[in-house]
Amino acid sequence: MIAKIKAAFPEAVNKAYDGNRLDFTVHKDAIPGFLSHMKEQLGFRHLSHIAYVDWIEENEFEIVYILWSPQDKVKLFIHTRIDRENPVMENIDMIWRQANTYQREMKEMLGIQFPDMVAPDEFILEDWDDIPPFRRDFDTLEYVNRTFWHRPGREDAQDVRETITKRSGEEIPDFAKKYSR
Amino acid sequence: MREKATTIYLGPQHPGITGNMMVRLKVMGDTIVSAQTEVGYLHRAFEKLQERRNWLNSFTLMCRFCVPETDPMENLYARAVESLDNIEIPERAKYIRVMVLELARIATQLMWYAGQNGSLGLYTMGQWSIGDRDYILDLFEQLTGGRVYHMYQWPGGVRRDLPKGFKDKVLNTLDYLEKRLKDYDDLMFANSIFQKRTQGVGYVPKESIIEHGVVGPVLRGAGIRSDIRIDEPYEVYDKLDFEIPTQEGSDIWARALVRRAEVRQSIRIIRQVLDQMPKGEFNTKIPNPMKWRVPAGDTYVRAESGRGEVGYYAVSDGSIHPRRMHLRGAAYVHAITLLENILPGQNIADVSAIMNSLGTCAPEIER
């Protein structure tokens, strides 16, 4: 199997894994040809997942396509890297129709542009005017402190067990006494 | 007089939709011309939150991904961390996990009975099946302490052993459920109204299956025998003996028959698990969870929930916090592209039945 893939696409880099997993790294321009070859010729008909990771230290986004072949029972991982400053990626809508949904999510959450994709603008977030939220430089706690409120603590903050004992008069059993705040 | 298409919103507040989502329909008369799903009412940004928690805390977020069926998600988290850190779990833990997963599958299909029939107007089935599902939730409460969110399958095994006398209680519940399945058949499947309303409705053509990546009972209702439990066996499924039911027809009726057969197969699996359960440890020691650093790497684990394939892509970079945990819900492709494809041509009254039959669960789509 590895030999067949390498014969068709000599630039793809392979990493060795055991079990039923194959791993390849492909340059981003070769992705549509690679994927359609996998689907038509080599029997990887089922697209399981398109995942994305933000490597902010290396200034890149990584996109992983995970394919599954029902006859040979093999998983195939395809990694690509995109530049983080100007993220543009090819559209693979015509190969699998479901990729449209994954791409809409990537566009909204990470800001990756797909120039040929036909889709409505908003997917999950509505009226969002900050940076795309799944980037690692978006601080969600600071956003929450800015926009929403937190519940303040009680002024007469009492210990829960003592209050219950005083109110109902029941005894705390011995095994519970060793778990104290 | 020329007709124009009207837009109606099968909106977030509706007694017939599964979860909090909206379908924007363009109709002419009673027939749908085009449809557009809109999700986002339940987006909690789980994956962003998991990056801020350490490996112990992000486990508590895991089960809340999909609310009707919470156990496959915990199983995925446990197996992902075990495969990143190369932990082996004892046999007894694997058997207990399979039993918990199959009980969760029966509970989900019982809830599906209520939803599907409620969308057609047969509310009696809802009263029966949710009442029977409560017996399974009682079993979960004895085993794990919670009815809906269990937090039981932890990397390294399970959290506590089976209580005394649990096996007899499970067998009693299974006997009771098998007797009730005959009642469900008489009321629901032998009912001519149910048959007339579901045969020929919601047809998924065979070309769409590869194009859209369809999984689960929708795939098996179209005649393709494919299930993660036999394709890529995890836990101890390769030692158990069960069948994968398929049907031809690919409409709501065929999928209902597939789900009905799955309940029977799940009962069969649980009986075998209880017979074959070995004695031994129920978890292996793992390092201190507050300071656990999982080695760097990435992995993709899959499980079969009641609605299809759920997958989990986990990346770790060797620190206390997970790097990226990306879940693929089973309904992610069913609810958006597939639904928009098969709705044109159907009636408005059938939209709810089709949504229930495809197994759309809104929290899974937008996490």
Add this chain to the structure above:
Amino acid sequence: MYNDKNSKKIVETIQNWARSHSVWVLAYGTGCGAIEIAPTMTSRYDAERLGFRGAATPRQADVMLITGYLTVKTVKRVVRVYEQMQSPKYVVGFGSCTINGGMYYDSYNTINLLDKYLPVDVYINGCMPRPEAVIAGLAKLQQIIREGKANGAEKYLENLDWYKANQRKIAPKWIAKAPDYNW
């Protein structure tokens, strides 16, 4: 003769007693907690013996159960549905996410305090609350109605500007200026 204070009090007491025994719940499952409404309303923990049944539209409903967390997108719809309901109307906050944000306290899309946006009458805590806890909470709502203290709707009208300012802070384009409550 029938407009003095005592007759009004008697009429109000009878009205409140009747209202407390027939509270219709709006069919809107806004979050996680909707999974425990189904066992509460069906054959095992029957809540219909207390008078709670499902209502399909806001015009026919008395109480709205906010089951769990609310995202910003849902808050806009919930506020609109709440304003479509007719007085007397109540709001029950379900689960710990309505009280202090729960385990999603640091998520950019979920709100933390519910009673800044809507007036809440009863809170039920838990994650999720068991059906017995739900019935206890609903019984407490019935008790409050009978005593005449369930006046969330009046509180909303009196402090309309404050509620609208809070809602506008998270959803500026959606919440337009407040409608004229003059009927």
